[in-house]
Each structure stands twice: as structure tokens, then as C-alpha cells.
Amino acid sequence: MLNNIRVHRAIKNITQAELAELINVSRQTINTIESGKYVPSTILSLKIAKVFGVAVEQLFVLEDID
Amino acid sequence: MLNNIRVHRAIKNITQAELAELINVSRQTINTIESGKYVPSTILSLKIAKVFGVAVEQLFVLEDID
DNA sequence: AAAAAATGTAAAACAAACTTGACAAATAAA
DNA sequence: TTTATTTGTCAAGTTTGTTTTACATTTTTT
Numbered sequence: 001m002l003n004n005i006r007v008h009r010a011i012k013n014i015t016q017a018e019l020a021e022l023i024n025v026s027r028q029t030i031n032t033i034e035s036g037k038y039v040p041s042t043i044l045s046l047k048i049a050k051v052f053g054v055a056v057e058q059l060f061v062l063e064d065i066d
Numbered sequence: 067m068l069n070n071i072r073v074h075r076a077i078k079n080i081t082q083a084e085l086a087e088l089i090n091v092s093r094q095t096i097n098t099i100e101s102g103k104y105v106p107s108t109i110l111s112l113k114i115a116k117v118f119g120v121a122v123e124q125l126f127v128l129e130d131i132d
Numbered sequence: 133a134a135a136a137a138a139t140g141t142a143a144a145a146c147a148a149a150c151t152t153g154a155c156a157a158a159t160a161a162a
Numbered sequence: 163t164t165t166a167t168t169t170g171t172c173a174a175g176t177t178t179g180t181t182t183t184a185c186a187t188t189t190t191t192t
Binding site for chain 4: 025026028029032033038039040041044
């Protein structure tokens with residue numbers, strides 16, 4: 001599972017803390033998601049995608065083949 | 067959080083068990099997601115959306131205002 | 133180069149998602 | 163109207179996501 005949060009944060013020029021605040025989660029949640037430690041819930045994915053104005057599919061990409 | 071899984075299942079004419087098998091989860095997982103008991107992980111959302119050929123946003127809709 | 137801001141990381145605790153197994157209720161088919 | 167298929171639900175257990183607190187490291191600004 002890959003994600004492009006860092007890229008979209010860069011495009012919008014906001015910090016992890018700012019993104020966290022926008023969707024009401026802790027900064028560590030953003031940090032750990034962004035660094036691929038875990039995949040967020042669908043609710044968070046939708047909220048993050050909404051902030052960036054993109055589809056969930058553009059932010060999170062399935063990679064494992066099963 | 068609303069979802070349209072049942073509708074898309076109807077369109078594709080597949081059972082809960084068949085959908086479950088397609089994405090390698092238990093039938094109960096599909097059943098409970100479909101009936102709104104909990105929201106799936108982003109990984110499952112992406113897989114389900116892929117099966118139906120729609121975006122995650124078309125399948126799961128945020129409704130609570132925060 | 134020093135100070136400030138941003139990011140990485142870790143542990144403990146809790147919440148939410150998911151599984152299995154098993155059975156009841158409803159719907160469809162024979 | 164009996165049988166088969168599909169769907170609903172419950173409980174217990176495991177795994178994964180999320181929070182909080184706290185500190186270390188890296189990057190940016192002055």
C-alpha cells in the first residue's frame with residue numbers, strides 16, 4: 001500500500017500538524033500514515049482526500065497482488 | 067457513514083458470499099459492512115470499489131459533520 | 133551558527149476492524 | 163409448501179488503527 005500524502009501536502013504547502021488539525025487527528029497519526037507504518041481507516045482516507053480535493057484512489061494505491 | 071454496496075452488488079448480481087470471496091474476506095465482514103455496523107479499512111474499501119469499478123467516494127459517503 | 137519549526141520515533145493504552153463458527157430468519161426456487 | 167439459498171446476528175478472540183506523552187533528529191529561518 002503506497003500513499004501520496006507527502007506530495008499533496010507539498011502541493012498545498014501545509015505541515016503534518018496542519019493537516020492533522022484539518023481532519024481532527026493527532027499529528028502522529030498523519031506522520032505514521034504518511035510514512036507507511038499503517039493504512040488509515042476509510043473515514044480518514046475520505047477526509048484526507050477531501051482536503052486535497054482528490055479521490056481516495058489517487059492518495060492510496062494497492063500494490064500487493066492477492 | 068453511508069454505503070452503497072448493496073446497490074452495486076445488485077447491479078453486478080452477486081451475493082455477499084461471492085463478493086467476500088472476490089476480495090478474500092469473510093461473508094460476515096461484507097454483511098456487517100453492508101449493514102453499516104462498521105466501516106471497512108481503506109484496503110477493503112479500495113478492493114470493493116475495484117470489484118465494482120467505482121471510486122471509493124461513490125461507495126462510502128461521509129455524513130457526520132465535524 | 134543559533135533558534136525555531138517540522139518531522140521521526142517509541143511505548144502503552146484503548147478503540148475499531150476483522151475472523152471464525154454457529155444458528156436463526158427471510159427470500160427464492162423446486 | 164418443502165428445500166435450498168441468501169442474509170442477519172451473536173459472542174469471543176486476534177489484529178490493526180489511533181491517541182497521548184515525550185523526546186530525538188532533521189530542516190528551515192534568522
